[in-house]
Amino acid sequence: MQYLVNALVAGLSYVLVGIGLGLVLRVCGFLHMAHGILYTVGAYAAYVGVRFAGLSGVGSVILAVAATGLLGIVLQRFVYQGLQRVRGSGLGLLLVSLAVYVVCQNLLSLFFGDETKIVDMEDSIRVRTIVGARITTLQLGALSVTCVLCAGWLILLTYSALGRQIRAVASDRELAGICGVPAERIALCSAGLAAMLAGAGGCFVALDTGLSPTMGMRVMMMGLVALVVGGVDGWAGVMVGAIALALGQQGASVLLGSQWQDAFAFVLLLVCLLVRPQGVFGRSVRKVTV
Amino acid sequence: MGISHSRTLRCEKLNKCFDGVTALQAFTLALPRCGIVAIIGPNGAGKTTLLNVVTGFLRPDSGLCLLDDRDITRAPPHRIVRMGLARTFQDLRLIRLISVLENVMLARPNQRGDKLWAALTRTGVRNEERRNQQNAMRLLDFVGLAGKAEEPAGELSYGEQKLLTLACCLATEARILLLDEPIAGVHPELARQILGLLENLRDSGKLIVFIEHDLAAVREIADRVIVMDEGRIIADGSPSDVLNRPEIMEAYVA
């Protein structure tokens, strides 16, 4: 039972980052390799909020989400959008986002230092025991909020006007444009939403375990694996992928040793690509020609 | 039905569905050893899908493709080309940055220089390149592009690029050529020239299968016309048979 709890806590980062990656991939058309930095920025925003402004847990979440949402929109508007207009290819934007990651991570290091920081919060120390598993108040809060966010996201997608527009652009950008959907504005909204989700994830982890400038890279990879395994095509698949990944990692850690956690993710990715590349819920992704 | 050794390309009950749209329905066809066969039909009839399936770019959901009685249904495109079946594309695929000559040389078969060891040590590669170059120039001559051999392919006119794709197709030394709209969008004089080339190729023993919308051209050079609609064949015969039937024309125009 403890393993399940551990997996869920780890998985919440993966799912929040994974949803965002999938959203940006499908709406803006490229793999946002700098997505991990939004997670990290959320973590540092929370740190700054608690340490220097004395914010509570809730307050720091709000700050983190606001800060990262803003950063996500700024990046999309001033860095990526220009390139998207001129040349459409995903690989070019991927490279640009890699560059953005490098610059941002190192700026964080310069500003805050490389060492891992801890945020002292009562909630992260107070431990409860539920169904035989130990979980802190903070982790419980984070899990609940994540569930609410996931549910909210799916509801937004399915029932709201914005959600419909997002789905339209994701499925066929040109056609959506012809039907009057403002694709660029939707891309900006999507970038913002994706960033906010990642920022929330980073904030939770910062308050729970601690933060360092490099924390985003690994989580981004996990989010990617969750997305691929769950299916890039669907919108809810990544949630399944994240849970599966986190559970599998717990298993690998217990059976083989903690250094094999990441290797498990890689093996899972490879198996997925070999056996069912479209992911559990997706449609075909083989190379097709006209 | 005919003697099996005179059949080269055969499709048996090909089925292909995309997201609920049926592109090919139990499609069955047998083609002769040589000649000119035209495939016509309204948009969405499944003509290009058929081409993609036969040449290995798409896998059918079920059914078989056979070339000289060998199963090519799941074969990758490059192997099908080596077995003697080559194609062109509706949207003129070429390597625009390199010269016309290099494009044709690319398509030459069995290049030693493609193998790793030969590429590193260059044994025999120079002679082979020279032979390939001569062959390629001969092909460019045949289609009438010899004068533009050194120009980057991207700088050719639309019609010239169409000739180039034909030359590349020929360069593979394939016996069967599947051409996707070979004269669409070119002016009538060039169209005439291309049709003349196709007849020439037929006379030298090749099988030309082409998708076209220009019925006059079809009437002029095709030995046999196959009409497709909604993924199946609705007519199959000589041009005079098929093109004069009102119900066929109705299906086409509708």
Add this chain to the structure above:
Amino acid sequence: MEYVGHVLVFVAIYVILAVSLDLLAGHTGMLSVAPAAFYGLGAYTSALLTVEAGASFLVALLAGMIVAGVLSLAVSLPSLRLVDEYFVIATFALQIVLFSLFNNWVSLTGGPMGIPGIPPPAIFGIRVTSRAGFLVMASLCAGLAYTVVWRLSTGPFGRALHAIREDEVFAKAAGKDTVRLKITAFAISVALAAMAGSLYAHYISYIDPSSFTVMESILIISMVILGGAGSLWGPLIGAIALVTLPEALRFLGLPSSVAANLRQVVYGALLLLVMLLRPRGLVGKYAFGQ
């Protein structure tokens, strides 16, 4: 003079890394985010074989190259039948995982402490201990790598690779076995990177995981893009520029931790600027993202 020799050794090593990545990315159009992982793989394999198993330098060097080549299949075989992004994702995952193994598999790799005491190279009994001697050896290796890439990027093989880069569908229709060619290009590329790793390990005589991070991969990518992808001079110029530039920064007298981060901010910013303004780089023939 010793200092100049030292810098030149690194120029040689990075020329190998840049040129080998260019074969893959610039000539074949396949973006890999894992060159540093294979660099590290070569370094660790070579170090472990000489330190733990007493193997000779040449055997260790070759072993590193073979291990890298074989591991490359784990990435290429599952991902090459799918759309381009999956290859990048798979290399990214491999980069994260290999770093994680270097860092966490303490019993084998020494973890963050790394492997000290790597013996200097000995070729047929002659030990290369002087810097000048090492420079000669490194330059010969760089020359070898350069020749391999030159041979493979020209003539019919190069023509086939460029065709894959420009229009893989056309290449297939022209009878090229594009999957085999891509697997080959990737395997050669990583084997050369592993060779560079081996040289590095035996030159510095101590390796640790921090030299083989994602940041290092992005640095190598930057060298290729800055110099110009798909040309023979491009990666050479890029490597020289990005190895010598930070040495110039050294004279500013900044504290070393700040210097490291600042250096990376500069690399990242350079990559960003080049991708946005002149993706062809200084002398390149291929621009990613067009």
